[in-house]
Amino acid sequence: MSPSDQISIPPEALGHPLIDMLNLHRFIFCPGCLIGTVITSITSCLKERGLTSKDYAIVSGIGCTGRSSGCFKAPAFHTTHGRAIPFATGIKLANPKLKVIVLSGDGDLFAIGGNHFIHAARRNAEITVLCINNNIYGMTGGQVAPTSQIGDITSTTPYGNVEPPFNLVSLAAAAGATYVARWPGYDTLRLQKSIFKCIDNQGFSFIEVLAPCFVQYGSKNRLGDAVEMLEWLKKQVRIKVDWPPHQATFDFKKGIIICGEFVEEEQEGFSKKIEQLRIKAQNKKIDKLIKDSE
Amino acid sequence: MSKARFQEKRILTTGNYACAEGAITAGCLYFAGYPITPSSEIAAYMSRRLPQVNGTFIQMEDELASITSCFGASYAGMKAMTATSGPGFSLMAESIGLGVMLEAPAVIVTIMRGGPSTGQPTNASQSDVYQTRYASHGDYEIIVLAPSTVQEMYDLTIRAFNLSEKYRIPVIVASDGILGQMMEVVNIHSNIELVERKKPQVPPEKYKPFEAFDDDLVPGMAIAGTNYSFYVTGLTHDIEGNPEMTPEAAEVLIKRLCEKIRKARPQINDWEEKHLDDANIVILAYGINARGVPEVVEQARQKGYKVGLVRLKSLWPFPDELMERIGQMGASKVIVCEMNNGMIIREVQRFRHLFMVSGITIPTTIPFSPKFIYEKLMKEV
Structure with missing residues (x-):
């Protein structure tokens, strides 16, 4: 049963300030989870920019965060596992005016969908990717993720995880993302400032949002309930300015998680380049050269 | 239905090129693909032709991405196509189910080669006939066309777009390695009927993405970038798009998805x-x-x-x-x-x-x- 079913008052009657842009009937997240915070942060930014549902599209993959696209009153797409980014790329290229936002989890974006992530970043496709990182597979029952840390106890690593995790910030930067940031999910002010920059960035933007899962990760690793886990996270977060992405440490064992903005570059986006190709292609002389060479 | 006028002409060309030109004729503006023998010429041709008609060509990182990005483009209002062969088609299998569930029009061309596995990449085969029908998991119907000549590579690709727009379903053109590579004369007709997808039949505030008003059981399709808000999901859903995990929901949805194609058999079947x-x-x-x-x-x-x-x-x-x-x-x-x-x-x-x-x-x-x-x-x- 979802939280919205547990209360007899319909969500519309609760007077949520963003009710015009959100569908709270499809809000299925555990009480204490930060996914809702991220959804409202995105929505607040879109609202503040005066963007309406005809200006943007939301795409998600599979998993807990996969279900987040349903909470938006907008063209929202819940796709197959790992394929949110290519779906979003298709939307963006077909209608470059749209702001396309991908909202998905660490397992979806970096295990099964990892290849799409690095290639979309390499192309500098103008999409915003928010990864809600809970360091575990939440919905399927707490299995080890490519972001789980060494020693983590999960359903599929009962003796402790032996695989080192991806550092998502370094990965995104190395793949060519033109905006990269990492924020704890509770820090909505900084997160929203970042989301504004993503909306404005004419290229591939990536934000890693830390959203600990107390149901799966917390319980298995004895980190307490939702509030205790946030306290635990808060103690580790160090906010840095102009910090190089390859030094964006994320280490629960050492108790250090470097947060901040790591990459901010201006580079022409992919759909602009395709636009230029069309001008070239419509030049008869060039077409003749290609034909002659064949 | 609209009529497009073209200059009547006869050209000598290969099956793969005829197929790609058929797509352009049908109004295809988006192609995403990944190189694979013996279908690669379709992508190469599209990479040259699409920018000329203000379309978009993209070579994706794999077939999983190719097919999903086609559905994305389709939901942003473009007619989209991808082309592949056996192993690539296997990779597309999961998302074909997504296309069926989201009722997203798109055309998938498969130039059949020998299999299983890598098989005989440079040879022809008809061994993927079941694959075209049953690739994805779950209970669904699909449309598959089978050209025999280079002329039909052109004609049936146009028809594939028309059927996919009409019934809001991925349509597969199942050709093979010989037909794709061989040359024949193709007549380009001056009058070609093109079908466009059904638009939403109600204003945005009343729109439910999977509500079918007509006997054909096909709902009107809203696209991103318009005033319509909608949520579409690969989960079993009700007419509003809400994920619905009841046995009744499965029955209602699957029956409609299958019935809309079964009902249309007299219009689809061709021989x-x-x-x-x-x-x-x-x-x-x-x-x-x-x-x-x-x-x-x-x-x-x-x-x-x-x-x-x-x-x-x-x-x-x-x-x-x-x-x-x-x-x-x-x-x-x-x-x-x-x-x-x-x-x-x-x-x-x-x-x-x-x-x-x-x-x-x-x-x-x-x-x-x-x-x-x-x-x-x-x-x-």
Whole structure:
């Protein structure tokens, strides 16, 4: 049963300030989870920019965060596992005016969908990717993720995880993302400032949002309930300015998680380049050269 | 339905190029693909042609991305296509189910080659006929067309776009390595009928993405970038798009998704037939392997054997009505010729109460010669 079913008052009657842009009937997240915070942060930014549902599209993959696209009153797409980014790329290229936002989890974006992530970043496709990182597979029952840390106890690593995790910030930067940031999910002010920059960035933007899962990760690793886990996270977060992405440490064992903005570059986006190709292609002389060479 | 006017002309071209040009004619503006023999020329041709018509070509990182990005482009209002061959089609399997569930129009061209696994990349085959039908998991119907000539690579690709827009479903063009690579003359007609998808039939505030008002069971399709808000999901959903995990929801949704295609069988099914009225034996073939059959039929008729011919131009949904008609018209035997270990023959065998069924089903890479089919036929008469 979802939280919205547990209360007899319909969500519309609760007077949520963003009710015009959100569908709270499809809000299925555990009480204490930060996914809702991220959804409202995105929505607040879109609202503040005066963007309406005809200006943007939301795409998600599979998993807990996969279900987040349903909470938006907008063209929202819940796709197959790992394929949110290519779906979003298709939307963006077909209608470059749209702001396309991908909202998905660490397992979806970096295990099964990892290849799409690095290639979309390499192309500098103008999409915003928010990864809600809970360091575990939440919905399927707490299995080890490519972001789980060494020693983590999960359903599929009962003796402790032996695989080192991806550092998502370094990965995104190395793949060519033109905006990269990492924020704890509770820090909505900084997160929203970042989301504004993503909306404005004419290229591939990536934000890693830390959203600990107390149901799966917390319980298995004895980190307490939702509030205790946030306290635990808060103690580790160090906010840095102009910090190089390859030094964006994320280490629960050492108790250090470097947060901040790591990459901010201006580079022409992919759909602009395709636009230029069309001008070239419509030049008869060039077409003749290609034909002659064949 | 709209009519597009083109300059009438005759061109000598390959099957893959004809297919790509057919897509351009049909109004395709988005192509995403990944290189794979023997379909790669379609992508190469599209990379040159699409920017000329203000379209978008993208070579994706794999086939998983290619097909999903086509559905994304489709939901942003573009007619989209991808082309691949067996192994690539396998990778697309999961998302074909997504396309069925989201009811997203798109065209998938598969240039069949030998399999399983890497098989024979440079050779032809008809061994992916089941793959085109049953690739994705779950209960669904799909439309598959099977060209036999380079002309049909052009014509049926246009038809694939029309069917996919009309019924809001991915449509597959199942060709093969020989047809893709060989050259023939193609007539480009001046008048071509193009179908555009059904638009939402109600204003945005009343719109439910999966509410079908018409008898064809096809809902009006909203796209991103308009005033319509909608949520579409690969989860079982109700007409509003809400994920719905009840047994009733599964039944209602799956029945509509399947029924919209089954109902339209008379409009979708397409075949060529000859001498069915007096035929005692009917040879059934499709694709590249059907090209030698007319000669066999004429030779046999000259010798006085009452032989007829059916060449399927659409494979799925299977034309049950045609089989019934063959039975009613008094044929006593149907011989199925296919370049696989027996796929379409099993569909035909469902009608053994009407006629006997035998087959020349060989998992080979070259089409059967008329001489070969004739010799086999003579053992059956």
